[in-house]
Amino acid sequence: MKSRILVTESITGAPVDELARRFDVRFEPDAWQSPGKLAGLVADCEGLLVRNQTPVTAQLLKAASKLKVIGRAGVGLDNIDVKAASASGVVVVSTPEQNSLSVAELAIGMMFALARHIASGDRHVRSGGWDRRRFTGVELAGKTLGLVGLGRIGFLTGLRARALGMEVIAHDEYGSPDSAALSEALTRSVGLA
Numbered sequence: 001m002k003s004r005i006l007v008t009e010s011i012t013g014a015p016v017d018e019l020a021r022r023f024d025v026r027f028e029p030d031a032w033q034s035p036g037k038l039a040g041l042v043a044d045c046e047g048l049l050v051r052n053q054t055p056v057t058a059q060l061l062k063a064a065s066k067l068k069v070i071g072r073a074g075v076g077l078d079n080i081d082v083k084a085a086s087a088s089g090v091v092v093v094s095t096p097e098q099n100s101l102s103v104a105e106l107a108i109g110m111m112f113a114l115a116r117h118i119a120s121g122d123r124h125v126r127s128g129g130w131d132r133r134r135f136t137g138v139e140l141a142g143k144t145l146g147l148v149g150l151g152r153i154g155f156l157t158g159l160r161a162r163a164l165g166m167e168v169i170a171h172d173e174y175g176s177p178d179s180a181a182l183s184e185a186l187t188r189s190v191g192l193a
Contacts, residue, residue, distance in 0.1 A: 002024040003023050003046040004024045004025075004026065004044060004045045005023050005025045005026070005047035006028060006045040006048050006049070007026065007027045007028065007029070007049045008029070008031040008038060008049070009050055009051040010029040011073050028041055031054070032054035032055070035057075035059075038054070039059075039063035042063060043063055043064060044066055045064065045067060046066050046067060046068045047067070047068065047069050047070075048067060048070045048071070049070075049071045050070065050073070050079065050080070051072070051073050051074055052074060052076065052079055053079065055079050056070055056080040056081060056085070058081050058084035061081065062088075067088070067090050069090065069091045069093065070090055070092045071093050071095075072092065072095070073094075073095055074094065075098070075099065076094070077092060100156055101156055103153045103157075104153050104157040104159075104160060105160070107153075107157045108157065108160045108161065108164070111140055115137050115138050115139070115140055116137035116138075117137050120135065141164055141165030142166070142167075143167070145157075145158070145167070145169070146169050146170070146171075147170040148171055149170075149171075149172055150170050150172040150175045150186075154185070155182070155185045156185075158185030158186055159185050162184075162185065162187065167187040168185060168186050169187060
């Protein structure tokens with residue numbers, strides 16, 4: 001008999017499809033909204049796959065006597081009582097780099113949107129206007145981007161900003177000024193450890 005995995009939020013894609021080929025996967029994307037229903041569903045599962053909305057509490061873990069692993073699709077474990085999971089012998093894993101590139105690209109996209117007044121210009125044109133000078137904007141090249149924190153997202157954002165010709169500075173309490181990777185992402189550092 002295949003191990004049963006419960007998916008309690010809308011998580012899709014090739015990795016989940018692969019899980020479904022290898023295990024008995026039950027998709028209940030709205031289960032997180034009802035703690036009672038969630039406790040009933042997880043009771044006979046060996047795996048639990050969540051995002052950020054499913055509260056994995058000590059009480060839920062008590063109802064999940066067969067649970068061996070909790071997978072968190074994304075960054076952060078705020079919704080999972082890791083201490084209670086460890087005490088129950090349940091391994092908690094996450095995918096900290098899953099959305100890093102998407103977030104870095106979104107940050108760059110938002111910079112373009114702000115620099116070029118894309119949202120307000122779009123609204124203006126849709127309402128019948130055409131005041132081009134009002135929405136000229138500025139170029140990102142030559143501008144300075146300050147990053148607070150140089151984790152994976154900060155690093156990837158810095159690389160993309162440098163490719164656009166931006167000066168990239170950063171502050172990170174934990175970063176090493178000797179890091180070769182950081183020198184790729186930064187023009188200069190301010191306040192690296």
